[in-house]
Amino acid sequence: MKIGEAARRVGLEPSAIRFYESAAVVPAPGRTASGYRDYQEGDVETLRFVHRLRSLGLPLDDVRGILNLSLSGQAPCMPVREAIAREAAAIDDRIADLLRLRNEFARLQEEAADMTDNWPASCVCHVLDDKEQVNE
Amino acid sequence: MKIGEAARRVGLEPSAIRFYESAAVVPAPGRTASGYRDYQEGDVETLRFVHRLRSLGLPLDDVRGILNLSLSGQAPCMPVREAIAREAAAIDDRIADLLRLRNEFARLQEEAADMTDNWPASCVCHVLDDKEQVNE
DNA sequence: CCTATACCTTCAAGTGGGTTGAAGGTATAG
DNA sequence: CTATACCTTCAACCCACTTGAAGGTATAGG
Numbered sequence: 505m506k507i508g509e510a511a512r513r514v515g516l517e518p519s520a521i522r523f524y525e526s527a528a529v530v531p532a533p534g535r536t537a538s539g540y541r542d543y544q545e546g547d548v549e550t551l552r553f554v555h556r557l558r559s560l561g562l563p564l565d566d567v568r569g570i571l572n573l574s575l576s577g578q579a580p581c582m583p584v585r586e587a588i589a590r591e592a593a594a595i596d597d598r599i600a601d602l603l604r605l606r607n608e609f610a611r612l613q614e615e616a617a618d619m620t621d622n623w624p625a626s627c628v629c630h631v632l633d634d635k636e637q638v639n640e
Numbered sequence: 641m642k643i644g645e646a647a648r649r650v651g652l653e654p655s656a657i658r659f660y661e662s663a664a665v666v667p668a669p670g671r672t673a674s675g676y677r678d679y680q681e682g683d684v685e686t687l688r689f690v691h692r693l694r695s696l697g698l699p700l701d702d703v704r705g706i707l708n709l710s711l712s713g714q715a716p717c718m719p720v721r722e723a724i725a726r727e728a729a730a731i732d733d734r735i736a737d738l739l740r741l742r743n744e745f746a747r748l749q750e751e752a753a754d755m756t757d758n759w760p761a762s763c764v765c766h767v768l769d770d771k772e773q774v775n776e
Numbered sequence: 777c778c779t780a781t782a783c784c785t786t787c788a789a790g791t792g793g794g795t796t797g798a799a800g801g802t803a804t805a806g
Numbered sequence: 807c808t809a810t811a812c813c814t815t816c817a818a819c820c821c822a823c824t825t826g827a828a829g830g831t832a833t834a835g836g
Contacts, residue, residue, distance in 0.1 A: 506813070507812095507813075507821075508813080512678065517794085517795080518813085519795060519796080520793085520794065520795085522796095522814095522815095523795090524793095525796055527793085527794095529835090531760065536813095537812095538801080538802060538803085538812080538813085539801080539802090539814065540802080540803095540813055540814080541813085541814090546673070556781095558793090561741065563792080563793095564659065564792075564793070565792095582800075588745060588748055588749065588788070589749070592742070592745040592746075595738055595741055595742050595745060596742070598738055599738045599742060601733065602731055602735045602821090603696070603735065603818065605696065605731055606728070606731050606732065606735060608696070609724060609727070609728040609731065610728075613724065613725070615726065642783075642784070643783095643784075644782090644784080645782065650817080654784085655823070655824060656822080656823065656824085657826080657836085658785095658786095659822070659823055659824090660822095660823095661824090663822085663823095674784085674785095674830080674831060674832085675784080676783090676784055676785080676831080676832095677784085677785090677787065694822090700821075700822070728822085735814080757822080
């Protein structure tokens, strides 16, 4: 099958698939007589695996490593587990950050709602002036 | 004060401050006789404001617009409110995505914990094979 | 005066994870 | 014969910076 259909089937853009190939994440597929990329079922599964790992947030370096191991017949179990554990922790951090941020926004919007627009006496911007920093 | 102290006081890297200047987000500060950037208190407040808006996740384009308005003496209230509302919605989306992702990871880790490592019969990688996609 | 160090300067290039666009080839239906 | 919907490569762009090279400056200690 050609790249468009493969892309549709795995939920990626053709440009992303070409990028993964150029970045040596996935091996280059065969070509038709006229030079089109020609994907087999196995290639599609590989791409689906990549899409899945990427959608779980693993950096391309990890995906490349796991896939190289996997395609060379070695078990990527431990690397996958480690990557998953690392990423799960990172996700917890990101969620905590975002929840703090979201609280901050809720407060900002509440305070802003109480203000009229007769700048500069009463301005939502002043809400931003003296607060403690959110990050770091 | 020189860039290092300003950076320390606002919680930014000197390189980030230079970048903001080069990207016309903040105005260029004065210079000492020997060519060092020389920041006043007002500059530090401006940088703090930028840092705050950035840490709230607003794109540099929005920050630049808000700051240009603000420094030219106009009230950036409405743009700030709009940007904040947009970003708050985006944060809600991101949190929802991450929570779904986090559930997925919890399931993966549970399933992985139940498996031994005698690849390929029982391997955490198989956990990743047939699942529905997380995103899109 | 010399040196070590801790800053500062500019400019260019690199990062990640792709997307977008130009310029052109191909497959298929009407 | 043409319209269209694909496909190809290559280069440049996106964001928000960071990093590195090559060099200047300020200050303290010996």
